[in-house]
Amino acid sequence: MARKCLVIQEARFGDLIQSKPLIEDLSMGGQCRRVLLVRPRVAEAARAMNLGEEVLVWPPFGNPDSALSPVERISQGRDFVAKLRGEGFERVVVLNHHGTGITLARLLGIPHFGFDRVFDKGNGEIDPLAEWPGYLVASSRGIRPLNRIHLSDIWRGFGENGRRTEKGPDDAGKSAQLNPRGPIVVVLGGRSPYRRWDREPLLKLVRALRKIDGGPVFLSGGPEDAVLGEHLARECGEGVVNTAGQTGYSELEGLLASAGAVVSPDTASLHLAASLGVPTLGLFFASALPFETGAYRSGALSLVSSMECYPCAGEGSSCSHRTCRDDPDPTIVAEIVSRIKRGASGRDLVMQLWGRLTGSELWEAEWTGSGLLQKVLSPRLLTKERVVSRLLRRFSWRYLAGSSDLLPLETEISWEGTDITPEPECLPGFSRISLPWSLWFTRLEQGISLYARLREQDLRQLERKRLVDRLATDFPMLWPVLHHLEWVEGGRGPLDRLMAAAVPLALEASEAARLVDRSRGRISLEMERAHVEV
């Protein structure tokens, strides 16, 4: 009899698609029957996508819009729990930091993976989180701009024992299938007004697509985009078809599967198109990050804002100008989309658009042994923070996945940028306020070594806290590590894995110092090789 596993996924459609790699892992070659529990709004999609052998839906007892009386709610909830308790699940995996799924998993009283508690209870009380769930919380609350691990890869870590399998998912490693005769699909939506384009640039984009590509353009989106879609279709005339607000899951899937290319902000449609093997161009501005939620497929392209304030600290609510969406020009976007439809690689595109790609960076996804990574294709300055983001990724990967299947450091750093920012000038009469790069990384090396030593000692809580505070003050470059291991994990993570990750981090910090010192211009042979290839 097959083992039975309950996967609780309560997030939106886009996240549901991004949990697909984990759900595939959980099949364990068909030995495990996967039952997915989702919220009603994504039930249709979950069923149509065949995510798992069975899809359950939360009944309406917890839905505020339901007209059930309190007694009816409790009765319905009771029947739901009884049903799940009788299903004979062997284990449960909770993907979201939601009290509902976590509580349900606890109530089932079976082995429990993923989120097993709520980190902060809203009263100031903190309940530390470990493993990949701890990293997910750490990355979403504090070190998000530095996070370089894709959400799908984080969720894959939620599988059995919290350690990931080495096998890469079938889809993500493959390049997209070309369909040069297919229409181009423009997705109008976006989770918030800050993550979507306005009417005028969209109009310009659709007109440019019609002109450059010549093929039909389909506009896609939810009911809230229907009026905009109608307007664009009317304005652009023949060859532009509005489907916004008119597609259920299967129609949307059909539309995307037939597309030659899809251009979209960070939406479920982008993820669905990528999972269907369609070439995609993701548009990432405001608070959307391709490192976190880019299309999960090798070769998928992302246009990302290069404004200094990107990504927004929140959802962009404090931004008065929203100018990150103004670049690049919609005509350039149209050019990129029509070329990827015909199989142009990211590197080709950069060469062809040289000098015209302003205000944005072009990134390309690449599947590696340590998950899906993004590499920048357009010129980008390498800053200390950007180098640290890669060092931190490698540290976290070793610490959480226990895996050493990483790219050479030099390669990975070169994927983050090329040109090195100049050392800050020392004005007459002022002392230098920034550390030189090499010293900065040396300090990181020292800091992680000291932290590892601190963790080895059996210190009283207060003493340990005092020393950690001291480390955070004296080694500010260490804060992302301390944020994760101390603030979220409460300093309770496994020491052996910390040591296994801290030693390479110290070495790599030192190597990074050497790399950035070697040249103030290009940092590595790796990039030179790339340019020679071009």
Place this chain on the structure above:
Amino acid sequence: MWKFDESVFQKNLGEFGKGSLMESLARPDRDRERWEVMSSREGSPTLLWDNASLHSRYDPVSEGVRWAEAAVLASSDDLRGYLVMGLGLGYHVMALLEKTTQPVAVFEPHPDILRASFRLMPWHRHAGRLTFLTDPSDSKRLPAGYQVLTHVPSEKVRPDSYRSLRRTYEGGESPSSYSLRILVVSPVSGGSYPIARSVQRSLLRMGHRASLFDGAVFEEALRAIGVQTRIDLHRAQLRGLFQGFLSEMILARIMSEKPDLVIGLAQSPLSPELLEKLAGMGIPVAYWFVEDFRLATYWERIAPLVTSFAVIQKDEWIPRLEGRGLSNVTYLPTGADSDIFTPQMSGDTESDRFSAPVSFLGAGYYNRQHFLKHFVDMGLSIWGADWDPSDPLFRYVREEGRRLSPEDAAKVYRQSEINLNLHSSVYHRGVNPDGDFVNPRTFEIAACAGFQLVDRRTLLPELFITGEEIVLFEDERSCRKLVSHYRTHEGERRAIALAGNKRVLRDHTIDCRMERWLSVLFDQGFAPKRPLFPGRQKVDDLVSEASGDPALSDFFDRYRCFGTVDLEDLERGIRPQESPISDTEASVLLLREFVREVGA
């Protein structure tokens, strides 16, 4: 033909006097002073409530017949009965019973009226298809499909009950079906600060989840701004920045607490910019402007931006606001916080410190400085701030002229023989002849069962019965006369104070005001997020609803000693350490998580 008859009453009682109706009918009249029976011109009796007739003064019988004819004419074919809201003496109901064979249910919340009608009308003849309801919740027993008919004059007696019935029967929303999450925003200081605290306490008593943005913690900061510079422009700039800071802080609090409703008091730091933002976010704001609109003119910017704008003046004021196209205005006089202002004397240990033969409590406004000079020979003591130390009157100011806490103020009201209450004015030398609104002190003194002499206000007579519940003066001379009289007539003082106290507790507490305001808000279409488990529920009702499900009714039965429960009570009663969690308990825990998720 029409006469009040005890034997009719007994027969009616025999047919209908069961349960809560029996209790209502058996009680003595509560509001005997508010109503009277008089003969109509046609000879049949009619009932006057607060001097307004509930039936025609000419021919109530014919009027009732016309009412019933119109009701039957307007009935739909598929109705299953009539629910008549308001009984009065019952002419219209009797006529309806004669014109229809459908069942008739009559809602009459006031026992005095019910008793009067039971003495007059032979309702027992219609037993079987006639029922009487006295509580809005009784309408839950009625099947759906009853046509609701309103006897409009009766509705004025207890408008809240009628609204409540309509909502209960017709399935609308009412404050009592919710435990609302309400953020009360207080001013930094001033007279409306204690009202904000009282509002919060009152809402908590009503079962709402009320929290306070306590502006008082910034009082020192605001004062510090004033002493940094003598340049007015800088002061204004700094205060503007400070106001912006407070607005952001309130916004942060609102975004964190996600209240169903924000209540602001006059002078609270809810700037027009913030109110605009909240309106854009769809967060309803109710604003109680407990100020004189003639003096504080910032209402012009606030009133159009809020969901409900409650005011303490009406005759000149409400038409003016309505003339600007505002339909969100409500007359809401101030009231007394019955938690603080009580006749209870047990905590009053410093009787000398907070008592006087003749007391005055309040700030040293211009008119008071002049007025009170006439009472220095009558045992006057003054408590309150802003009195001029160079004024000879200052020697009568106690506690070094500090502002008293509400608790200390209550001691003064309770322990003084006569409390003078003169509404403030910056223009008059004594009583403001055009004064309209009633200050909170009027209600607070009465709530303490203190005796007061108060200056005449145009809105006072509708709040208290002059001469019975309160005594008014016109000027210094009449006030002196009254002081002399009542100092030597303790019995009269006590009787008036007790009557005033009774009236306040019945009609003029802050609780009464909040109930009324929330009802008005609901009537105006305010609808909070639908709660998953609305407020407190009667355990009996839960057990009864779950009666076909033994496991569920047994679960609710565990909480019977609580009387009523909310979801938190149910959660607290689950003890996983004592026994494994049942499916029902698990459901409660999950429901609790859903509530946390949506914040409702």
